[in-house]
Amino acid sequence: MLFGRKNRKPISIPTKKVKEWKYTTCNYCSTGCSIEIGLDENKKIVTSRGHAGADVNRGKLCIKGLLEHELFESPGRGTTPLIRNKHFEKFEKTSWDNALDTTADQIKKIQDKYGRDAFAIISTGQLLTEEFYTLGKLARGCIGTNNYDGNTTLCMASAVSGYKRSFGSDGPPGCYDDFEHTHCFMAFGSNLPEQHPIIYWRLKEALEKRKFPLIVVDPRVTMLAQFADIHLPITPGTDCVLINAMMHVIINEELQDQAYIDAHTQGFEEVKALVQDYDPKSAQHVCGIDEDKIRTVARLYAKAPAAMSIWTMGINQSTHGSDGVANINNLNLITGNIGKPGGTSLSITGQCNAMGTREWSSCSGLPGYRYLENENDRKEIADYWGIDPEFFPKKRGLAETDIFPAIETGEIKGLWIVATNPMTSMPDTSRIRKALEKLDFLVVQDVYEDVEMNQYSHVYFPAAVWAEKQGCHTNTERRVNLIDNALDPYADSKPDFWIFNQMAKRFENGEKINFPDEPEQAFNEMKHLSKGTNAYGNERTLDISGISYEKIIKARGIQWPYKEAVEGEQETLKGEPRLYTDGKFQTKSGKANLLPIKFFNNNEQPCKDYPFWLNSGRVVEHFHTRTRTGKIGNCNKFSPTPYMEMNPDAAIELGIEHQSYVRLTSRRGDAVVMVQLTQRVPRNMVFIPFHFHDCVNRLTLGLLDPHSRQPAFKQGSVRIDKVDQKEAAQLNVERRAF
Ligand SMILES: Nc1nc2c(c(=O)[nH]1)N[C@H]1C(S)=C(S)[C@@H](COP(=O)(O)OP(=O)(O)OC[C@H]3O[C@@H](n4cnc5c(=O)[nH]c(N)nc54)[C@H](O)[C@@H]3O)O[C@H]1N2
Ligand SMILES: Nc1nc2c(c(=O)[nH]1)N[C@H]1C(S)=C(S)[C@@H](COP(=O)(O)OP(=O)(O)OC[C@H]3O[C@@H](n4cnc5c(=O)[nH]c(N)nc54)[C@H](O)[C@@H]3O)O[C@H]1N2
Ligand code: SF4
Ligand SMILES: [Mo]
Numbered sequence: 001m002l003f004g005r006k007n008r009k010p011i012s013i014p015t016k017k018v019k020e021w022k023y024t025t026c027n028y029c030s031t032g033c034s035i036e037i038g039l040d041e042n043k044k045i046v047t048s049r050g051h052a053g054a055d056v057n058r059g060k061l062c063i064k065g066l067l068e069h070e071l072f073e074s075p076g077r078g079t080t081p082l083i084r085n086k087h088f089e090k091f092e093k094t095s096w097d098n099a100l101d102t103t104a105d106q107i108k109k110i111q112d113k114y115g116r117d118a119f120a121i122i123s124t125g126q127l128l129t130e131e132f133y134t135l136g137k138l139a140r141g142c143i144g145t146n147n148y149d150g151n152t153t154l155c156m157a158s159a160v161s162g163y164k165r166s167f168g169s170d171g172p173p174g175c176y177d178d179f180e181h182t183h184c185f186m187a188f189g190s191n192l193p194e195q196h197p198i199i200y201w202r203l204k205e206a207l208e209k210r211k212f213p214l215i216v217v218d219p220r221v222t223m224l225a226q227f228a229d230i231h232l233p234i235t236p237g238t239d240c241v242l243i244n245a246m247m248h249v250i251i252n253e254e255l256q257d258q259a260y261i262d263a264h265t266q267g268f269e270e271v272k273a274l275v276q277d278y279d280p281k282s283a284q285h286v287c288g289i290d291e292d293k294i295r296t297v298a299r300l301y302a303k304a305p306a307a308m309s310i311w312t313m314g315i316n317q318s319t320h321g322s323d324g325v326a327n328i329n330n331l332n333l334i335t336g337n338i339g340k341p342g343g344t345s346l347s348i349t350g351q352c353n354a355m356g357t358r359e360w361s362s363c364s365g366l367p368g369y370r371y372l373e374n375e376n377d378r379k380e381i382a383d384y385w386g387i388d389p390e391f392f393p394k395k396r397g398l399a400e401t402d403i404f405p406a407i408e409t410g411e412i413k414g415l416w417i418v419a420t421n422p423m424t425s426m427p428d429t430s431r432i433r434k435a436l437e438k439l440d441f442l443v444v445q446d447v448y449e450d451v452e453m454n455q456y457s458h459v460y461f462p463a464a465v466w467a468e469k470q471g472c473h474t475n476t477e478r479r480v481n482l483i484d485n486a487l488d489p490y491a492d493s494k495p496d497f498w499i500f501n502q503m504a505k506r507f508e509n510g511e512k513i514n515f516p517d518e519p520e521q522a523f524n525e526m527k528h529l530s531k532g533t534n535a536y537g538n539e540r541t542l543d544i545s546g547i548s549y550e551k552i553i554k555a556r557g558i559q560w561p562y563k564e565a566v567e568g569e570q571e572t573l574k575g576e577p578r579l580y581t582d583g584k585f586q587t588k589s590g591k592a593n594l595l596p597i598k599f600f601n602n603n604e605q606p607c608k609d610y611p612f613w614l615n616s617g618r619v620v621e622h623f624h625t626r627t628r629t630g631k632i633g634n635c636n637k638f639s640p641t642p643y644m645e646m647n648p649d650a651a652i653e654l655g656i657e658h659q660s661y662v663r664l665t666s667r668r669g670d671a672v673v674m675v676q677l678t679q680r681v682p683r684n685m686v687f688i689p690f691h692f693h694d695c696v697n698r699l700t701l702g703l704l705d706p707h708s709r710q711p712a713f714k715q716g717s718v719r720i721d722k723v724d725q726k727e728a729a730q731l732n733v734e735r736r737a738f
Contacts, residue, residue: 017046022486023553025473026065027126027466028623030349031198032475033057033065034556037467037486045069045487054556056176056479062197063621067632071465072490074631076450078462079491091460096494096502103416103459104506106441107143110414120147120403120412124419125155125351128471128483129360130522131496132353134515135418136362138500141385142507146397147412150363151420153400156354157708158316159347160364162325165595165707166333166345168587169369169534170358171541173579174308174344175477175559179206181342184304186215186297188239188328189314189714190348193223194620196312199348199476200224212304215297217242218314219615220645220687221680230297233682235288236613237318237603237715243327244597245283245291246298247334248275255302257336264583265333267594274596286599302335306342312350313617317714319602322707327597334594339580348476355474359542360526364396368529369542372396376535384529385513399709401426401702407435414441418496419463423452424625424693427702427711428668445499448627452693463496464489471497471519472552474560478575481557482549497522520549531564536588541579546571603715604701606684610666610717612650613685614699617714622691629691641732642692643674646720647683651675654720661728664688664718666699672728686718 018038026033034054038047048069052059081099082091110119121139123132139148152160160170167173179185179202192200207214216228217239225231234242250256251272261268280291301307309332315324329338329345337343349355360367370377373395382389398406404426406412415436426432436442436456444457447465454460467486474480489495497519504510516522530544543561551573552558559575585592606613621639622629629635644664646656656662658677663670664686673688673695681687688696690713699718702711 022467022484023051024467024483024486025352025481025557026061026068027352027483028064028068029196030352030354030476031056031196032352032473032477032479032481032557033061033198034481035061035065035068037069039486043487045072051556056475056557057198060198060201063635064623064629067634068466070632071628072468072487074628076448076627076631077490078447078449078460078493080462081492082449082460084458096492099459099461100502100506103443104503106414106458110440114413116144117147117397118412119143119145119414119416120398120406121145121416121418122400122403122420122422123150123357123361123363125150125152125354125357126419127353127357127496128469128519129353129356129474129526130471130519131500132357132361133367133522133526134497134500136360136367137385137513137515138504140362140366140392141387141513142504142509144391146393147403147406148363148397149400149403150357150361151400151422151425152354152357152363153709154425154711154713155313155350156316156347156358157399157710158321158705159325159349160358161322161708162329163347165322165326166329166593167580167585168536168593169541171369171579172347172349172476172478173338174346175577176202177577178308178342178344178346179203180209182304182306182308183212183342184215184301184307185212186217186301186307186309187224188217188309188311188324190310190312191218191222191224191617192348193227195618196348197620213300215300219613219682219685230293232289232293232297235286236615237320237601237712238287238599239315239324240320240327240597240599241278241283241287242289242294243331244275244278244599245280245287245294246301247271247331248278248283249280249295249298250302250334251275253299255299256334260336260583261334261594264585264591265594266589266591267596268334270596271330271334271594274598286601301331306340307335307337308342308344308346310346310348312348314714316710318712319703319705320599321705321710323597326595329592330594330597333592338592339578339583341578344578346476353473355476355478356472359474366392367526368540369534371535374535381529387509387512391509401704401709401711404432404435407438410438413439415439416443416445417453418445421446421451421453421625421627423455424697425690427697427700427713429694429697430669445496446627447493451627452625461499462491462493463499464493468493469495469497472523475557477559477577479557479559480544480547480552482552484549484553523549534586536586538584538586538590541586602703603712604703604717606717610719611684612718612720614664614666614696614716614718615681615685615687615714616690616696616700617687618691619689622689624691625693626691639689641674642688642695643676645678645681645687646675647679647681647685648677650683651677656720656722661723661725661732663721663723664699665721666701666716666718668701669698671695671698672723672731674732686720
C-alpha cells in the first residue's frame with residue numbers, strides 16, 4: 001500500500017551533513033510542494049526534505065521531489081553554448097556572445113526576407129513566472145512574432161479555453177481545501193496517486209476524516225479508480241455524452257439549483273433543450289456506462305450539499321477537450337457548485353508552472369489574462385512597456401500544433417525552442433522530424449544538451465535549472481510560491497531570465513522596454529499590471545499586487561487574488577482560496593455561460609485492421625520525456641523500460657506472453673514495446689506511458705480540438721503483431737542508452 005499510514009515508520013532523512021536549508025518549490029508537477037534543500041559546509045547539496053510548515057504538502061514529497069536535488073550534476077547537462085560548424089554537421093563550443101549574436105542575426109534575416117511571423121517561438125510550462133513575463137516582452141515586444149506558443153497547447157489549452165468560454169476568464173476557481181468540505185467528488189481522466197501524489201494524499205487525508213463518495217471516470221482501472229466507490233470505465237472520448245446524460249437526469253428530475261441558475265448564469269434553456277437528446281437509455285450505447293449507473297451518479301452529485309469535479313488529461317487531450325471542460329462547468333453551474341467550499345470545477349494543472357505561463361507569458365495574448373483582440377489591453381501593455389501598440393498583432397497567431405504544419409508548408413522558416421522536447425512529446429513524431437529538417441534555423445534552449453531536439457538545432461543555449469535560478473511558480477490552486485536560488489548555475493549554463501535579457505539587447509525595441517536584471521523587479525512589474533479592472537470593468541481575479549518574495553517565504557506560498565493592503569489593514573498572508581464566491585463572473589454581463597455541448601464522434605476508432613484503442617499517459621517515477629528523471633538512478637530503476645499495459649484475455653487470443661516484445665502499428669508508424677499483462681485496461685485497449693523516445697508518439701494521430709488546438713493524444717487505434725524477441729530486446733537497450 002503506497003499511502004496507508006498505519007503500521008508505518010516515518011522515513012527519516014539524514015541531516016548530519018546539512019549546514020543550511022534553502023527554501024524552494026518543486027519543479028516537476030503542478031501540486032506545488034515546498035522543498036527545503038540541504039547544503040553542506042562547502043555549499044554542496046546533500047539532501048532535501050518537504051517543508052513541514054507548507055500548507056500544500058505539510059512535509060511530504062513524492063519520489064520525484066525527494067530525489068530532485070540529484071539533478072544538478074546529472075549526466076548530459078549543457079556546459080557551454082554550442083553552434084554547428086560551417087557545414088552544419090558537427091556541434092562546436094562557442095561563446096555566449098557568438099551564440100546570441102548568431103541567433104539574433106538569423107532571426108532578423110528570416111524576418112526581413114519572409115516577414116515577422118516566419119520566425120516562431122515555442123516555450124513551456126516549466127520556466128519561472130518572471131522568465132515567462134520576460135520572454136513575453138521579448139517575443140511580443142521586440143522580436144514581434146505572432147507565432148509564439150507553448151507546450152501548454154499539449155496540456156492545459158482545453159482547460160483554459162473551457163474556463164474562458166464558461167466564466168469569461170481562465171483561472172481554476174477551487175483549491176485543495178475543498179476536499180475537506182465536499183460531499184461528492186468526481187474525477188474525470190485524472191490519476192492523482194501517480195501524477196499528483198501529494199494532492200492525492202490531501203484527498204485521502206480528507207477521506208480518512210470524513211467519508212464522501214469518490215467517483216472516477218476513466219477507461220482504465222487506474223490507481224485512483226481502484227480506490228473509488230464508483231468507477232465509470234468510459235468509452236474513450238465520450239465524457240461529454242456522459243455529462244449530458246447526467247444533466248438530462250438532473251433537469252428532468254428537477255434536481256438543479258434553479259435559484260443559482262437564475263441569478264448567476266445565462267443559457268439554461270438552450271442546455272435544457274439539448275440534453276433532452278441524451279436520455280441515459282440512448283447515451284449508454286455511446287459512452288459505455290449503463291443507464292442505471294448514470295442515473296445513480298447524477299442523483300448523488302445533484303443532491304450532495306456540495307459536490308466537486310476535478311479533471312486532467314483524460315478530458316483535455318481529446319477533440320472534445322474544450323467542450324468537455326465547458327460541460328463539467330455546466331454540470332457544476334446547474335447544481336450551484338461554483339465558488340463554494342467543496343463545490344467547484346477544478347482543473348488539475350500539469351507542469352510545475354503551467355499556471356504561470358497562462359497568467360504572464362503572453363503566449364496566447366498579453367500579460368495578466370489580457371487579450372490581443374482587445375484594443376484597451378493592447379494599449380495598456382504597450383504604454384507600460386513604452387512601445388507603439390501597433391507593434392502588436394490584433395489577434396492570436398498559431399498554436400504549437402499549427403506551427404509544425406506551418407513549417408511543413410514553408411510558412412515558418414525559423415524556430416526557437418525553450419524548455420520543451422516536441423520530438424518526443426508531439427503526436428506523430430515522424431512528421432515533426434520531417435518538419436524540423438525543413439527549417440532554415442533552429443535554436444534550442446534546454447538544461448540538457450543530449451535532449452532529442454538538439455539533433456536538429458543550429459545553436460544550443462545551455463540553461464540553468466530549478467534552484468540554480470530565482471523566481472516564482474503558480475500551482476493548481478493559484479498559489480504563488482518561490483524558488484530561491486540555492487546554488488550557482490552549472491558550468492557556463494545561464495538562467496533563462498538572463499538569456500532573454502541578453503537577446504533583448506540585440507533588438508531595437510529592447511532599448512525602449514525595460515528588461516531589469518533582477519527577477520524580483522520583473523515580479524514588481526507583474527504586480528503593477530495585475531491591479532484594477534478588466535476590459536468589461538470587472539475587478540481582475542488575477543491580482544498579485546499584495547505579494548512579495550519575502551511574504552511568500554513567510555507564508556510558504558500565497559494564493560491569488562491577494563491585493564495590496566489598504567493603509568491600516570492587517571496583512572493575513574492568506575490569499576483567496578476560491579474564485580467567484582459572489583457568483584459574479586468575468587463576462588460582459590457578469591453571468592456565467594451555460595453552453596449546450598453537442599457530441600459528434602470524430603475519434604479514430606478501433607476497426608478490423610487496427611482493433612485496439614491506443615491510450616497513453618504517465619507513470620509516477622518519470623516526468624515527461626525523461627530528460628530529467630531518466631538520469632536519476634532511483635526513478636529509472638523502478639521504471640526502466642518502455643512498456644504497454646495489455647489485457648490478459650486479449651493476449652491469450654493473440655498468443656502473446658507477459659513481458660514479451662510486440663510491434664504496434666498505427667496508420668502513422670510503428671513501435672516495439674514490452675507487454676505487461678494487467679486487468680487495468682479493457683480487452684480492446686492498450687496503454688503506453690509516453691515517457692520514452694521513439695515509442696507511443698510514433699503511433700498517435702493527435703486530431704486537434706477545434707477551440708483549444710490541443711491534440712487527442714488519448715484516442716487512436718493500433719494493431720499488435722509478434723516480433724523477433726532478440727532483435728526487439730537489442731532495440732530496447734539502444735533506446736534506453738543515453
Ligand atoms: N509522475 C508524473 N507526474 C506528472 C507528470 C509526469 O510526466 N509524471 N506530468 C504532469 C503533467 S504535465 C500533466 S498534464 C499531468 C497529467 O496527469 P493525468 O492526466 O492524471 O495523467 P495521464 O496519465 O496523462 O492521464 C490520466 C488518465 O486519463 C485517462 N483517459 C484516457 N482517455 C480518456 C477519456 O476519454 N476519458 C476519460 N475520462 N479519461 C481518459 C487515462 O486512462 C489515464 O489514466 O501529470 C503531471 N504529473
Ligand atoms: N502520447 C502522449 N504524448 C504527450 C502526453 C500524453 O499524455 N500522451 N502529454 C502531453 C503533455 S500534458 C505535456 S505537458 C507534454 C510535455 O512535453 P515536453 O515539454 O516536450 O516534455 P519535457 O520532457 O518536460 O520537456 C521539457 C524540456 O525542458 C527542459 N527544462 C527543464 N527545466 C528547464 C529550465 O528551467 N530551462 C530550460 N531552458 N529548459 C528546462 C527539460 O530538460 C526538457 O528537455 O507532453 C505531451 N505529450
Ligand atoms: S507531488 Fe508534484 S510537486 Fe509534489 S514532490 Fe511530487 S512532483 Fe513535486
Ligand atoms: Mo502536461
